[in-house]
Structure formats: structure tokens, C-alpha cells
Amino acid sequence: MTDRLASQPVEAHSLAKTATGIDGLDAVTLGGLPEGRPTLLCGSAGCGKTLLAMTFLVNGATRFGEAGVFMSFEERAEDLVENVASLGFDIDGLVADKKLVIDHVRVEPSEIEVSGDYDFEPIFVRLGYAIDQVGAKRVVLDTIEALFSGFKDQAVLRAELRRLFGWLKDRGVTAVITGERGDGQLTRYGIEEYVSDCVILLDNRVHDQVTTRRLRIVKYRGSSHGTNEYPFLIDGSGVSVMPITAAGLQHKISSEKIPTGVPDLDTMFGLGGFYRGSSVLLSGLAGTGKSTFSGWFANSVCTRGERCLYFAFEESPDQIVRNMRSAGMDLQRHIDSGLLSFQSARPSLYGLEMHLTRMYRDIEAFKPAAVIVDPISAFRGVESEIHATLLRLADICKERGITAFFTSLSLASDHASEADRGVSSLMDTWISLTDVEASGERNRVLFVLKSRGMSHSNQMREYMLTAEGIKLIAPYVGPEGVLTGSARQAQEARERDEALSRSQVTERRQRDLDRRRATTERQVAELRAALEAEESEVALLANQESGREDTLVADRAAMAMKRGAAE
Amino acid sequence: MSWPEPPAPETYVLRLFVAGATLRSQRAISHLRHICNEHLPGRFDLEVVDVYTNPEATLEYQIVATPTLVKVRPEPPRKIIGDLSDHGRVMRGLNITAGGGISEAVQ
Known part of the structure; x- marks a missing residue:
């Protein structure tokens, strides 16, 4: 997803954005929250709204040189400082350096009696005063509904909520307003999601006794954004959002x-x-x-x-x-x-x-x-x-x-x-x-x-x-x-045995052959000897024959000579 | 045998926070002055604070709405929000029990 989104051409007149410093979140929102506009961060209890909002402020102060105001309607400033210390945030140091203001607005419904018309102007005054103290660019309101819990007049609350969002825009601060999830809508009054320019929904789902935190950008006026649910994590090293890569098959490959x-x-x-x-x-x-x-x-x-x-x-x-x-x-x-x-x-x-x-x-x-x-x-x-x-x-x-x-x-x-x-x-x-x-x-x-x-x-x-x-x-x-x-191993042994017996057979046959060869050769020698004996006998006879012929001729000649004298 | 003298009634320390000189602010101020003059004659210390000119005061008293009337003393502290048009509610909030007789506003 990040690849695909990041590779998109930059929008022609792109919206100015304020980086949250949470890498995954900035990737999903293509740069951060809308600058100078309110963003609603909603979700049910315990899904990490306060920590995410505080991370936004602390990153602003420490990495982007933007001072911030944290107006808390729920937790006391001391508790907040303690709670986020586990993430390694030095809130007291930032406050001392005039980079952060924490204002805890305490509302005790039991101390309050309502008689007649009213408005929430002091909240605006307090917020303005805090912004001016440090020249804040980032503001967090956590959780605005806690303020309203002490009041019953819905019409006034709605009107004031609307006015607050307008006022924040006029001040030009990048605001994060956290809200509890209401029934069937993102927030209890159903107003914040309409007047915010960006709505981020946090969710903490339990499935098979295992919890998964997820984050989704519900809307973002004037900007494209990742639309999936992205898992996120809160632990000792802060908030990490994982920009899911939707099977981007464009990675370089190696033949190594x-x-x-x-x-x-x-x-x-x-x-x-x-x-x-x-x-x-x-x-x-x-x-x-x-x-x-x-x-x-x-x-x-x-x-x-x-x-x-x-x-x-x-x-x-x-x-x-x-x-x-x-x-x-x-x-x-x-x-x-x-x-x-x-x-x-x-x-x-x-x-x-x-x-x-x-x-x-x-x-x-x-x-x-x-x-x-x-x-x-x-x-x-x-x-x-x-x-x-x-x-x-x-x-x-x-x-x-x-x-x-x-x-x-x-x-x-x-x-x-x-x-x-x-x-x-x-x-x-x-x-x-x-x-x-x-x-x-x-x-x-x-x-x-x-x-x-x-x-x-x-x-x-x-x-x-x-x-x-x-x-x-x-x-x-x-x-x-x-x-x-x-x-x-048994098969190998068997094969060895077979090979051995095969070689023994061969040897025996070789020996047999040798023996037969010797026999045959002996017989050949005997025959040859017999033949030779016969040959020599024949030669002797032939000699005797030719000797007799010669004697005969000689005898005949001698006789002829004798007879010739008489003829 | 006589009962001990009741302690002298304490002076009411009141702070009224308003946002500028709006009609609503003026209404709240006049309602409060009326109630105090009628029920706490001579024993109230009222200060009207404009949150625009004195924003730090909103922090000190944890003011979230205007107008807000803060009863600083006597204890317990109490806040009454609104233009104070309902006098009965204001008096209950201030814990004034007909110090100067029953006011017509209570009815």
C-alpha cells in the first residue's frame, strides 16, 4: 500500500500537512494531519487515543520545533506526565522549556448548579491563553466530552462544539480532538465527525481473547489516504502504525x-x-x-x-x-x-x-x-x-x-x-x-x-x-x-553379501575354465604328438619306398646290360 | 439555661466570571446583585471577573462556562452556571436560607 500510495504523483495543489512523527501514520495519511485544521481521533475506552495524541505533541516539540498545548478534561496533568513517561517522554522538561503546556480542565458535576443561559467561552479563553503562552501550533483536546458530561443542555453543547471547531480553524492550529465512541456513530454527539477535516478511528478488538489495535482513516478532506484498517502497537518504544503493503509485487529481485x-x-x-x-x-x-x-x-x-x-x-x-x-x-x-x-x-x-x-x-x-x-x-x-x-x-x-x-x-x-x-x-x-x-x-x-x-x-x-x-x-x-x-543398512548389507557371493561364483567359474583350458591344451598336445609320430612313420615309409624304386631301376638296368650282350 | 449565641453569620465571598460586557453578562450581574442585596445585605464580597482580561483566573477557579458564580466561602465551594435568572436555584446553590426572609423569587 505504501508503495502504491507513495508512488502516486503529488497532488497538484496539495494540502499542507503536519507530520505526526509516527512513521506508519504519516505514510497512511500521505504526510500527516491537515495543517491548521481539526482532526478527530475517536475510539472506545483504552484504545490509545491519549497516547497517540500525546505522541503527536511530543514529536512536534522535539522533532519539528512546534510547540503544543494539551488540554485534558479527564486526566490530571501529573497523571498524564506519569502515564506517558513509560514511553520515554519527558513532559516536565518540555513544559519547563516552554514547548508544551498542559492544562487540566476539571469539571465536578457535583459542585455545579445550572441556572439560566451559559456558554463555554472560558474554554476558548483558556485555550487561547495557553496557545499564546508558547506560540503553539499543535493542540490536543482530550476528551472534550468529559467536559460536557456535567451539562445536560444538548442544544448548547452542540452549538458550542461547532463553535469550538470553527475557532480552532480560525486560530490556525493543527488540532487533535479525541472523542469517545457513541452508539451507532463515531462520537457521542455525532457532530465532531462532520466538522473535523480528518477523522481517525482507533479500535481495540478482542478476538479469541487476543487483542488487536487497529487504526483507520475514516475521512480526510482534500487528500487521498490509505483506506484499510492498519494495525498499530503501543509499547515501550511508542506508537507504531504498520502501513500494510498490499502485495506490492514491484520489489527488486536478486540472483545472488x-x-x-x-x-x-x-x-x-x-x-x-x-x-x-x-x-x-x-x-x-x-x-x-x-x-x-x-x-x-x-x-x-x-x-x-x-x-x-x-x-x-x-x-x-x-x-x-x-x-x-x-x-x-x-x-x-x-x-x-x-x-x-x-x-x-x-x-x-x-x-x-x-x-x-x-x-x-x-x-x-x-x-x-x-x-x-x-x-x-x-x-x-x-x-x-x-x-x-x-x-x-x-x-x-x-x-x-x-x-x-x-x-x-x-x-x-x-x-x-x-x-x-x-x-x-x-x-x-x-x-x-x-x-x-x-x-x-x-x-x-x-x-x-x-x-x-x-x-x-x-x-x-x-x-x-x-x-x-x-x-x-x-x-x-x-x-x-x-x-x-x-x-x-540391512539392504546395504544384503547387497554386500550378494555381491560377495556373486564374486565367488565368478571365481569358481574362472577356476573351472582354467582347469578345462589346461585339460584341452593337454589333449591338444597329445593329439599333436600322435600326429607327429604318424607323420614321421609315413616319412620313413616313403623313404623306404623310394629306396626300393631306385634299387629296382638299378637292378633292371643291370639286367638289361646283361641281356643286351646276349640280344 | 440558655443556648449559646449562634456564631456571627459568615461573609459570603463570591466571584462572578463573565465573558465581556455581553447582555448575558449584564443579566447575570444584575440578578446576582439583586439576590445579594436582598438576602445577604452587608455580608457579601462580590467581585466580577472578566475572563477575557484575566484568563489566569479561569485556571485558578477551573471555570469552564460563563457566566459562572463561584461561592468561595463559606465552605463547601460551589459553582452556579448560567445567567442566574432562576433565583431559587441560585439561593439553593449558595445555601442561603432566607437570611432576610423569604424572597419572592423563591416561590
Whole structure:
């Protein structure tokens, strides 16, 4: 909302405004209250009218150099001073410096008798006198109706109220008039809201025993303004109004990576971690180590010398530090160096909006690089409200380039519980922690459900929380899915056995082969020897044959010679 | 045996706050003078204060409306707001019990 409003062009002849010094309120009113005109601040009892009005005056005196007058019709000046001292306001000092006048108008109905016509001229005289004393530019009347409680004549009251607003305008002071809420209208007399130029309604609603303060600009003559109900907070550091960002998707994005703090987990992301400024959801069942993952993430952020703001809703900071020590990290040194800040509160301490407002204020003050909310499932309420709250928180972080790390407790082993489903669309990265029950044991398994803008592992990975950190174990997928724990170990052993027996078989066959080869070779040698024997026999015979032929020829020749002599 | 003498009636210290010399202021002043002269002859100390010229006095006496008649003494302090046209109401407010007889205004 602020972005959208702030980016609007400045109105051509814009109304002069007086800053309240309450950042969120000035953002919602686009600069402050109408200068020189009366503003009505209405609401039921105990919704913070007086404190807000006093903050307006004190900020004027201390930051904008504008003196103020506080005319109280209810609280005595001493009580007022005491009540706002808790906000760190030094009223007595401001009064002594002539920057503030407090005038308590005391009306005792029991002391008063009415006889005939009258008007409230002395109020105007007193106010004028107080304004002139310090040259006041800001005036608060708190609560004007208390004055009128002693009088019954409605016609006179209405006329005088109207005259008072006119008179304030003529004096040119920026006035805040507080009013109690009436039946069916904003104020008891129903006049103030018409004669004021700006009406701010404060509300203190209780829902499920949890109170949320809200503020709404009902009207603002001559100026646009935020129209929503904005949560606001009153605590030791004053009044903070949270200008709700209505999903301004114009934030700058970063391609820079920010490690998860668990090296093994980094490898599951194509980028080697999360994108800086993205929102990460870590959902998981009870005891799956969500806080340990958060702790490692915080540890890695702080180790790099960046600031990390850790909102813990289930554990105290000391408890987290102790538990993380057993998980192998020392968060205390980051706290000591000022890089890590814990903000712990029970979720039921205030309503969602108040938590959001508080977180907004803390983020603005601490300016962290990463924010951890552990866990978001601790927030109870209507799902749509939780969704809206987280949406705004995610937007606040994104606008500032802060990496937001949310954890969420899943209730069923179904990885997407109701709460997760509601917020999953807000998240850029979603890691699910679950446990797999098999063979009488539970083993922790994680997987990356989604990670926008980067490739990521689709594997289910078993992990162990060890004293040296979180270790992911190489995945083993058996015929019946991923095996974990001792089943995985058993399967691994079985595989080892099988491999061993397979190798033994191979060896035996090798030996058989060798043996047969030797046999065959021996047989070949025998055959060859036989063949050779035969060959040599044949050669001998051939020799004998040729010898006989020669003898025969020689004999025949010799015979021929003998016969030739006789022929 | 005689009853002790009643204490001397106390002097009434009265302050009438008005806003300027309006008709209403004048009316209030004349009504008050009439009542005092009739019921408190010689034992009243009346001062008319104009809030415009003496704004600090409004703080001291916590004046919120004009005209306002403040009975400073005798105790208890009392404020009567309006132009004092209802004499009976004014006298009840001042706790005057027919010091000079029953006035016609009481009826």
C-alpha cells in the first residue's frame, strides 16, 4: 500500500500537512494531519487515543520545533506526565522549556448548579491563553466530552462544539480532538465527525481473547489516504502504525545465492542455496529438526557477517542457544557480536496484526539480511488472516531484499497440512521434512517440494542431526521406495553379501575354465604328438619306398646290360 | 439555661466570571446583585471577573462556562452556571436560607 500510495504523483495543489512523527501514520495519511485544521481521533475506552495524541505533541516539540498545548478534561496533568513517561517522554522538561503546556480542565458535576443561559467561552479563553503562552501550533483536546458530561443542555453543547471547531480553524492550529465512541456513530454527539477535516478511528478488538489495535482513516478532506484498517502497537518504544503493503509485487529481485547453512542441502539446489530475498518455507513434523535447520541458517548468515533476526514463538532465546549448542553450533557468539537478534514472544501475547506490526518495527530497526520465523504454525486464527499476515510479512521482507525463512509444523504425515497449503503459494522455496516409519523405527527424510527459478533435486534424502551438523545420506532406492535407517543398512548389507557371493561364483567359474583350458591344451598336445609320430612313420615309409624304386631301376638296368650282350 | 449565641453569620465571598460586557453578562450581574442585596445585605464580597482580561483566573477557579458564580466561602465551594435568572436555584446553590426572609423569587 505504501508503495502504491507513495508512488502516486503529488497532488497538484496539495494540502499542507503536519507530520505526526509516527512513521506508519504519516505514510497512511500521505504526510500527516491537515495543517491548521481539526482532526478527530475517536475510539472506545483504552484504545490509545491519549497516547497517540500525546505522541503527536511530543514529536512536534522535539522533532519539528512546534510547540503544543494539551488540554485534558479527564486526566490530571501529573497523571498524564506519569502515564506517558513509560514511553520515554519527558513532559516536565518540555513544559519547563516552554514547548508544551498542559492544562487540566476539571469539571465536578457535583459542585455545579445550572441556572439560566451559559456558554463555554472560558474554554476558548483558556485555550487561547495557553496557545499564546508558547506560540503553539499543535493542540490536543482530550476528551472534550468529559467536559460536557456535567451539562445536560444538548442544544448548547452542540452549538458550542461547532463553535469550538470553527475557532480552532480560525486560530490556525493543527488540532487533535479525541472523542469517545457513541452508539451507532463515531462520537457521542455525532457532530465532531462532520466538522473535523480528518477523522481517525482507533479500535481495540478482542478476538479469541487476543487483542488487536487497529487504526483507520475514516475521512480526510482534500487528500487521498490509505483506506484499510492498519494495525498499530503501543509499547515501550511508542506508537507504531504498520502501513500494510498490499502485495506490492514491484520489489527488486536478486540472483545472488544465500547458502542454506547445511552444505549437503545446498547441493540439492541448482544454485547451491536460496536466492537472496526469497521466502523459504521449511515444513515438517514434530521433531524433524526444523529449528536446527533454522539455527544452521542463522549461523551461516551471521558467520558471513550479516545480520539475522530470529522470531521465536515457541522457545526462549536461551533455550534455542542451548539446544543449538548440542546440535553443534554456537549461536551465543553471534548474539554477543550483535549480528543475531532474538525476538521471543508467545503467539497468544497479541493478535496476528500486532505480531506483524511488532515484527515490522523490529525489521525496520534491526535491518537484517535474513529473518527467521519459527514457527508460523504457532499463529492461531482464521486461515485467511494468517495468510494475509504472512503475505504482508513476506512482502515486507521482499521489499527490503531480506531472505525470509519460515518454519511450519505439519500435523499429519501428509506433507501439506492446511496451514502449509495456505501459504505455499507465497513461498519461493519449500522444503519438506518428514519421517518415514519402517521396520519399527522412524527416520527423517527431506525433499525439496519447490524452488522457483532454479533446478533442484527431486530426491527424497535421509538426513541425520549429528553433533557436527546436519548430514544428508546418499539416497538408496530399493524395490519398495526409498530405504532409510536400519532398513537401508540391512539392504546395504544384503547387497554386500550378494555381491560377495556373486564374486565367488565368478571365481569358481574362472577356476573351472582354467582347469578345462589346461585339460584341452593337454589333449591338444597329445593329439599333436600322435600326429607327429604318424607323420614321421609315413616319412620313413616313403623313404623306404623310394629306396626300393631306385634299387629296382638299378637292378633292371643291370639286367638289361646283361641281356643286351646276349640280344 | 440558655443556648449559646449562634456564631456571627459568615461573609459570603463570591466571584462572578463573565465573558465581556455581553447582555448575558449584564443579566447575570444584575440578578446576582439583586439576590445579594436582598438576602445577604452587608455580608457579601462580590467581585466580577472578566475572563477575557484575566484568563489566569479561569485556571485558578477551573471555570469552564460563563457566566459562572463561584461561592468561595463559606465552605463547601460551589459553582452556579448560567445567567442566574432562576433565583431559587441560585439561593439553593449558595445555601442561603432566607437570611432576610423569604424572597419572592423563591416561590
